[in-house]
Amino acid sequence: MVILLLFVDRFSISLAGASLCCCYYCGAVVYQRFCFRVQLFFSYFKELVGKEVTVELKNDLAIRGTLHSVDQYLNIKLENTRVVDQDKYPHMLSVRNCFIRGSVVRYVLLPQDGVDIDILHDATRREARGG
């Protein structure tokens, strides 16, 4: 079976499956067990659909738009997009909807009131305990 370690800039996600393997995340030697941590941020972003966010990419491009959808790879689809520094990126002038590959995201800037910190903390603690 395969041990997959995916690093997506700020998030570290690990999937461990079958046989004898070492779970990178919790450091435990796992035998025939599956631990899934990949759903936490995916679920969190699903809650944010419809909110106005700014996505900053690794190439320094920052795009503001409404979060339309997100998937398991944390690919992001934005609607009603506007580039933050429009003059520097003339080719983006007429782009209003875009698909952003998850691997190129550096930050997702959220509205201050879009984050319920306590719920996020609880979910994280539950994930940590459950693994």
Next chain:
Amino acid sequence: MSWAGPDEILLSTSLAGFLDKKLIVLLRDGRKLLGTLCSFDQFANVVLQGACERVIVGEQYCDVPLGLYVIRGENVVLIGELDREKDELPAHMTCVSEADIRKAEKAEKEARDLKGTMRKRMEFLDFD
């Protein structure tokens, strides 16, 4: 494999909603490719028909035709849908020939490299 219905496509993050649309694809090396989306997969590999590379240097630009392109997903940064009703580029930009834009590109690269080496020399001298 079950095919996504039209409602699911509208709500999902798949590129199915972009099929047969004119798109701009930004690549990791900074290139901007325009074309019509023919095909895609789960890795964001895409096939663009009628692809052209839009080279922009300062106020000048040029569309270099490329034909049918298959782009490996790991190089894709962003795929944007170009709004047909809006201008793709600011009005003050001028379209030039490929030879001219390549010359301008080369000049810009040399200026950037020169700036880079001068800065390294200054850093070596420990100037503030």
